[in-house]
Amino acid sequence: MNGGTPRGGDVRCDVLVAGGGPAGCAAALALVRAGADVVLVAPAATGRPPIGENLAPTAGPLLERLGVIGQLGLDGHAPCYGGRAAWGADGLAEVSSVFGPYGPGRHLDRARFDAALLEAAESAGALHRTGRIRTVERLPDHWRVTTGATGTVSARYVVDATGRPARLARRLGATPGRSDRLTAVAGHLAAPGGGTAEPELTSLVESTPWGWWYTAPLPDGGRVLMAVTDADLVAGTRLHDPVVWWARARATGHVRHRLAPWQGPPRQLSVAAAGASCTRPAAGPGWAAVGDAATATDPLAACGIVMALATGMEGARAILADHAGDGGALPAHARRITALHEEHLHARAVQYRREQRWDTPFWHRRHQGTG
Missing domain, CATH: 3.30.9.100 (D-Amino Acid Oxidase; Chain A, domain 2)
Incomplete structure (x- = not known):
């Protein structure tokens, strides 16, 4: 891939990534390390209080593959030695990660974690622009995207990492669908x-x-x-x-x-x-959705960041393969996202059925497969 150089307020690049969370940064990092010119467009940090989130131990190998685990300062986040749950019974059951193959997880300072990932993407070579996607237009061989006051970006591919709203995928004709109203x-x-x-x-x-x-x-x-x-x-x-x-x-x-x-x-x-959702399709000619913009999981699964990193890397791989001539790579990405979502729904149903103590609307819906 060969991008261009900034000309006035305009930029030419191989890939525009919309969204600066873990999924967008993972996609940008994977693409830049493969030689692509990447522009990452993300809104400024809001300064809102952190909601907190666990980073599962299985995120470690993904961060190592991205080459950033040393840059993120994970030792600065509190260790998470597992979880406890009162679910299906009054007593507590415990799941420990201490003796797992990847060691403990982390209780994240989420704002600091996201900022470190974004900084790693910039250090690797991604051009970061603060803003939001305003318009997107498909031209014969590229996308023309406006980002508000920051100018225009011409890109061969675009990646939607805008989270659950899937703002970019919606504009391209995809439909984000909720599986519940959690x-x-x-x-x-x-x-x-x-x-x-x-x-x-x-x-x-x-x-x-x-x-x-x-x-x-x-x-x-x-x-x-x-x-x-x-x-x-x-x-x-x-x-x-x-x-x-x-x-x-x-x-x-x-x-x-x-x-x-x-x-x-x-x-x-x-x-x-907070419910499970899936965008269909999660990819098309010249674009791919990743992270929550592709498929969002129930927070009970505690795998949101792992899914974001994995689908960000997978979306990047599909784009690189498409550019190399594999016309089936982007449709295959869309199918994998759908399969991941269906697998999650099955696992979620099994977990919710373990709680049989209450016949109330919330639980009745899940026991009947409607929630």
């Missing part, structure tokens, strides 16, 4: 003053009649706490109200013990779609 109502509990004991470095999931709770420590001494239910059940459970949300958390059997250092809820909660 919603997360999350709060960031800032580190308590006065000093506290070292937190237990495991995540915790606890099911309830209306859904389930997730909590995990953050590297800064704070904690993420998230209630997960269906969108239409949020109002009835009043989980959007921080006071009610906090009271429900304090009434749990296990989560409440992780909240002992905190006296009250955060001032605001964030509400976000």
Whole structure:
């Protein structure tokens, strides 16, 4: 591949990547290391409080393949020694990663992790432009993309790494489809003053009649706490109200013990779609979707970043193969994304069927295969 050089406000490149999260950075890194000229367009950091996320141990080999594991400073994130769950029974079951082949995972400072990945992509040679995709037009041998005030980019290929909205894929005729209406109502509990004991470095999931709770420590001494239910059940459970949300958390059997250092809820909660979804098709002539823009997983699976890295690298591989003359590479990427989504739905159904204690709308839908 041979890109061009900036001319005024315009740039020519081999591949434009829309989105600067793990999927977009993984795609950009893989492409740049294969010799492609890459422009990565991503909005500026929002400065919003981190929601926290675990990095599964299986991310390690992917980061090694990208050649960035030494640059990311993973030792600066808190280790995650596994997870505990009250699921299908009142007691806690434990899954440890300490003795796994890849060692412990990490409780991420997600903003710092994403920034480090973006910096690695830039250091490798990707040209980073701050902004969003405004228009995209298909010309005979390339895409013409406008990115707001930052000018125009001409690219042979485009990669959609814009997350669940799949903004670019939608413009190209693809359809993101949700498999459920799962919603997360999350709060960031800032580190308590006065000093506290070292937190237990495991995540915790606890099911309830209306859904389930997730909590995990953050590297800064704070904690993420998230209630997960269906969108239409949020109002009835009043989980959007921080006071009610906090009271429900304090009434749990296990989560409440992780909240002992905190006296009250955060001032605001964030509400976000959290269900499984899949974009169909996830690729077409001259483009590919990766990460959540291709397929998003239920947070219960705890594999979002691993999936983002893997599909970002896979999308890059498909583009490189297409450029080399393999006309079936991009359709094969789309089929693999669909297969990954179907495999996830099957595994998710098995996990949700393990919880049989409640015949309530949330669980009835999952036992009947409608949620």
